[in-house]
Amino acid sequence: MTEILPxxxxxxxxxxxxxxxxxxxxxxxxxxxxxxxNRFWQTLxxxxxxxxxYEPWEFHKLxxxxxxxxxxxxxxxxxxxxxxxxxxxxxxxxxxILRAKPQILAFTSKAAWRAWKxxxxxxxxxxxxxxxxxxxxxxxxxxxxxxAARRYWDMxxxxxxxxxxxxxxxxxxxxxxxCRAHT
Numbered sequence: 001m002t003e004i005l006p007x008x009x010x011x012x013x014x015x016x017x018x019x020x021x022x023x024x025x026x027x028x029x030x031x032x033x034x035x036x037x038n039r040f041w042q043t044l045x046x047x048x049x050x051x052x053x054y055e056p057w058e059f060h061k062l063x064x065x066x067x068x069x070x071x072x073x074x075x076x077x078x079x080x081x082x083x084x085x086x087x088x089x090x091x092x093x094x095x096x097i098l099r100a101k102p103q104i105l106a107f108t109s110k111a112a113w114r115a116w117k118x119x120x121x122x123x124x125x126x127x128x129x130x131x132x133x134x135x136x137x138x139x140x141x142x143x144x145x146x147x148a149a150r151r152y153w154d155m156x157x158x159x160x161x162x163x164x165x166x167x168x169x170x171x172x173x174x175x176x177x178x179c180r181a182h183t
Contacts (some may be wrong), residue, residue, distance in 0.1 A: 002075060002076060003074040003075065004021070004022040004026075004071075005022045005026065005027070005030065005031070005069075005071065005074075006034055006075045007068070007069070007074075008032075008059060008060060008062060008063060008067075008068045008069040008070070008124075009068045009069075009070060009072045009096060009100045009102075010063055010068065010136070011065060011100060011101065012099065013023075013063075013066050013067065013068045013100060013102035013103070014066040014067065014100075014102065014103050014104065014165055014168045014169060015049075015066070015067050015068070015102060015103065015104045015105075015106060015161075015165050016067070016068035016069065016070060016097065016100070016102045016104070016105050017067065017068070017069050017070075017106050017108050018070050018071060018072060018093065018105060018106065018107050018108065018112055018116070019032075019033075019067075019069075019070075019071045019072070019099070019107075019108045019109065019112050020071060020072055020073060020080050020082055020083060020088075020109060020111050020112045020130075021039070021071050021072070021073035021074075021077060021078060021080075021087065022077045023035045023073060023077065023078070023079065023146075024077050024078055025054070026077065026117070027077035028087065029056065029057070030052075030057075030173055031056035031057045032056060032059045032061055032069050033056055033109050033145070034056040034086045035146075035147065037147025037148075037180055038145050038146050038147060038169075039145040039147075039148070039153075040108065040145040041053060041054050041056060043145050043155070043158050045157070047158040047159050047161070047162035048063065048159075048162040048163070048166060049067065049162050049165055050062075051064070051148070053105060056064045063169045065169075066169065067165075068100070068102060069124065070093065070096065071089045071112075072089065072090060072093055072112055072115040073087040073089065073115070074089065074092070075087070075089075079148060080109075080111045080148075085115075085118065086157075088115040088116070088118075090115070090116045090117070090118065090168050093116060094134060097134050097135065097137055098134065098135045098137075101135060101136060101137065102137055103136075103137065103138065103168060104137065104138050104139075104140055104161070104164070104165070105134060105137050105139050105140070106139075106140040106141070106142055106161060107139070107140070107141045107142065107144070107146060108142050108144060109141075109142070109143070109144035110125040110127075110141060110144070111144070113125055113130070113139075123142055126141070127141050127142060127143060127154065127157040128140065128141065128160065140157075140161055141157075142157050142158055142161065143155075143157055143158070
């Protein structure tokens with residue numbers, strides 16, 4: 001299977017963000033969350049995961065912050081409505097996470113979490129920490145930053161996770177983040 005976007009994974013990560021699949025725009029540009037309507041990069045900065053606004057093509061630089069990226073469907077691009085259950089490979093995701101052992105796996109939408117769990121689209125899911133643990137990795141579900149999910153947007157779960165992330169980084173010399181946009 002050819003991956004649309006490469007995984008951004010390594011050992012020693014604090015956090016891995018996991019989406020459903022690359023959007024068509026992200027696939028075209030070869031960069032995570034490249035659709036201008038997606039607020040992923042702005043949210044990372046505003047919530048305090050990053051100290052500046054990263055551009056989508058800088059996605060590999062998140063490793064310097066001990067943050068990784070992946071998707072449940074690696075071989076197909078498109079919106080959630082374009083994807084079938086057979087496009088998702090939760091077993092492959094599990095193997096990657098069990099190998100890399102990040103402290104947190106954060107799904108960037110309820111749809112991504114449902115795809116990982118193999119649940120129907122109407123299955124109730126709450127944002128925040130989940131009871132499931134994958135090896136030693138805790139699971140967190142976030143509101144989607146996609147423009148298509150704008151009506152469900154809530155910054156609070158992102159802020160909560162960012163606070164937890166920063167507390168895990170402090171012992172390593174990471175300080176408080178102040179978002180600075182590119183000038």
